[in-house]
Amino acid sequence: MGWLFTFQKSLPPAAPGGGPPPPLPRRGGVAYELILNKQHLTIEGLKKLVEIKALINKGLPDQLKEAFPKFELVNIQRCKVNKEIPDPNWIAGFVSGEGSFMVRMFKSASHTIGYQVQLRFQITQQSRDKFLMERFVSYLGCGYISERGDIVDFQVTNLMDIVDKIIPFFEKYPIIGVKLDNYNDFCKAAQLIKDKEHLTVEGLEKIRLPTAVHPPTGGRLPTAVHPPTGG
Structure with missing residues (x-):
């Protein structure tokens, strides 16, 4: 017929445990x-x-x-679309396709070591799906919603929420696919921060190396971590 239509975005993976796939x-x-x-x-x-x-x-x-x-x-x-999240396996499948596990490191004059580390679990959707993002807040018992233009984000940045709620959830209902490596690095960074190893140069180096680490918007990751002069 002379025309070819293609999908530029791969379909989301099926939810683990036999649950319904993400929409x-x-x-x-x-x-x-x-x-x-x-x-x-x-x-x-x-x-x-x-x-x-x-x-x-x-x-x-x-x-x-x-x-x-x-x-x-x-x-x-x-x-x-059902406004209620059907089950935890559905969340695991949805996040495997649409979620992000981020570790951000950037310079900070207010920190003795000269750098600040931030963990962020995030799901981003079109603003028309804001109701779904709100369900994540109530279902997971943490996080918040932010909007930017026609985009809405569900984010969790509080360390204790990440350690006590997000990581235990995905340990029970695992991430699958290519995001699993990022999730594992995210968990390692969370443990290092919980143990306060991020307050040392050696600890920051352990956090800096994994693939899950992202620079802040407009910034770059340091090629190596150096304490401030005189520190």
Whole structure:
């Protein structure tokens, strides 16, 4: 038929323990179902895909506008999403696809060693899913919501919440896939900070090396940790 449609984002992994998988993006889910049912091989199915494309991101590129000059935009009904989190395995699967376990290290004049370390567990979604982010706060019993434009973040930065709630949760309901390495490094950093090893150069070096460490926005990780002059 002359046109190829691709998904640029991989599908989220199935939840461990046989729980329901995390939801597909709403319009992306409609498009995925069309392709799964091979409707994209028909003219009508292809038109539906073009209609979906016209409703998301920046709309249709000029080539598609020329190829499909006559079609009516339809208001695709959004999938109904349960506002309640079904079970903890669902959270593990969702976070395996959408969550971040971050360790940030940056210079700080107020710290004797010259550096500050911050742990952050974060999930980011479109603002239309704010209700889901709010459910994470109540379900996990910690964290907070922040908004920036059309983006909403669920974040946990309090060390004791991370040590007493977040890590025990994911030890019981494990992270799967590529984020497992970051999660393991995150746990090691949390233990080092809990033991106050981050207050020594040797401890900071242990935290600096794992792959989970991220510089603050606009910053860079130090190639090595050096105490302030005279320290």
